[in-house]
Amino acid sequence: MEKVDAIVIGAGVVGLAVGRELARRGLETVVTEAQGTIGQGMSSRNSEVIHAGLYYAPGSLKARLCVQGKSMLYALCERQGVAHRRCGKLVVATEPAQLAALRTLAGKAEANGVPFDMLDAEQARAMEPELRCVAALSSPTTGIVDSHGFMLALQGDLERAGGSLALSSPVDGVELASAGSNRGHVLRLGDWTVEAGVVVNATGLHAPLLARQFLGLDQGDLPTASFAKGSYYSLAGAAPFGQLIYPAPVDAWLGVHLTLDLGGQARFGPDHEWLDIQSPEQIDYEVDPARSDVFYEAVRRYWPGLADGALQPAYSGVRAKIHRPGEPAPDFRIDGPSRHGVPGLVNLFGVESPGLTSSMAIGAYVADLLALPARSVTEV
Ligand SMILES: Cc1cc2nc3c(=O)[nH]c(=O)nc-3n(C[C@H](O)[C@H](O)[C@H](O)COP(=O)(O)OP(=O)(O)OC[C@H]3O[C@@H](n4cnc5c(N)ncnc54)[C@H](O)[C@@H]3O)c2cc1C
Numbered sequence: 001m002e003k004v005d006a007i008v009i010g011a012g013v014v015g016l017a018v019g020r021e022l023a024r025r026g027l028e029t030v031v032t033e034a035q036g037t038i039g040q041g042m043s044s045r046n047s048e049v050i051h052a053g054l055y056y057a058p059g060s061l062k063a064r065l066c067v068q069g070k071s072m073l074y075a076l077c078e079r080q081g082v083a084h085r086r087c088g089k090l091v092v093a094t095e096p097a098q099l100a101a102l103r104t105l106a107g108k109a110e111a112n113g114v115p116f117d118m119l120d121a122e123q124a125r126a127m128e129p130e131l132r133c134v135a136a137l138s139s140p141t142t143g144i145v146d147s148h149g150f151m152l153a154l155q156g157d158l159e160r161a162g163g164s165l166a167l168s169s170p171v172d173g174v175e176l177a178s179a180g181s182n183r184g185h186v187l188r189l190g191d192w193t194v195e196a197g198v199v200v201n202a203t204g205l206h207a208p209l210l211a212r213q214f215l216g217l218d219q220g221d222l223p224t225a226s227f228a229k230g231s232y233y234s235l236a237g238a239a240p241f242g243q244l245i246y247p248a249p250v251d252a253w254l255g256v257h258l259t260l261d262l263g264g265q266a267r268f269g270p271d272h273e274w275l276d277i278q279s280p281e282q283i284d285y286e287v288d289p290a291r292s293d294v295f296y297e298a299v300r301r302y303w304p305g306l307a308d309g310a311l312q313p314a315y316s317g318v319r320a321k322i323h324r325p326g327e328p329a330p331d332f333r334i335d336g337p338s339r340h341g342v343p344g345l346v347n348l349f350g351v352e353s354p355g356l357t358s359s360m361a362i363g364a365y366v367a368d369l370l371a372l373p374a375r376s377v378t379e380v
Pocket of ligand 1 (some may be wrong): 009010011012013014015016031033034035038039041042043044045046047048049050051126169170171172202203204205206210230270309317318319320323351352353354355357358373
């Protein structure tokens, strides 16, 4: 049987970032991916926003890893020429009743160490003349990134550090080694069997289901997967704003917001629709044209100039949830040996937004959970 130091299961942005970090800390690392190319899951069906870290409970993993991951992501993009733009964003209150939500956000931003400015309606309109609002919170460190270019850069770093990628290689079974055992975990990938001291489950939407196939893991402590779809509509014609525009958040959902791609094209979304399915294989990614009514109504609250017929169904993504409708949104759940007692195993559950922004910080966090010494190499 072949042996490697570490197997990371899943080559989305998080799996690639974790694999890169493990390889750079000296482990012979293979990132294994079920699909024929990298990043075909959540990582290619999102808003490509570099989140500033405004929304998350102070001290939570989401807050800490987003803020740290944002800096790491900008630094990598600058070093390696990955397309990105620090375009900034405005979170807007469209009526006085929403001012409290903006104030709450300002409090979180302050606690999380995220720069922001409060603007009155006139100041906001001086920045974005087409905007209708009574006040806004400006977030200058929010940006956008070419997520595929970012993943290719992570893959390049992984390979430069001696790691490799195994495409079209779904893991279909794992027999975990117990504490004190003198052999590693045994993974089955079709006809290939491999032994590894470290296993990281970074399979996004599949993570809770895959963990149920890990022999030797306490099944009673695993989260149940649930799924929430987010659909996007693109705007025909020129973008009306130079930065991202978000409504005041409702609970943990950020609302139907306007994001821009690096070509300057505007899109709106994602909305939030719980799916009544049990596994990712049942997902239908088609965007239902009937949802456009909700979009027109939501967008016109902050952009009354939206013309009839200007929105076109674009694409959708599905969020990896580990809670049920009506329950408060939990933090990222990153289970290491101190939680489940299995040496060398890390399960990543519920890594929805801001997972793209946080990915490199998640990589460092996972390596720390595994007690790998921090690397001393200079960044290249
Ligand atoms: C609608 C939406 C909008 C979002 N917007 C943003 C945003 O603007 N900014 C932000 O920071 N975050 C955003 N996110 C979150 C971000 O996209 C995710 O957190 C991130 O992409 C998760 O990456 P991942 O690698 O964990 O998962 P994925 O990208 O889903 O990768 C998991 C991989 O595992 C593979 N896999 C599954 N099972 C197996 C197996 N058995 N063997 C091998 N491989 C397997 C899959 O094929 C897949 O490639 C958004 C998410 C959604 C859904």
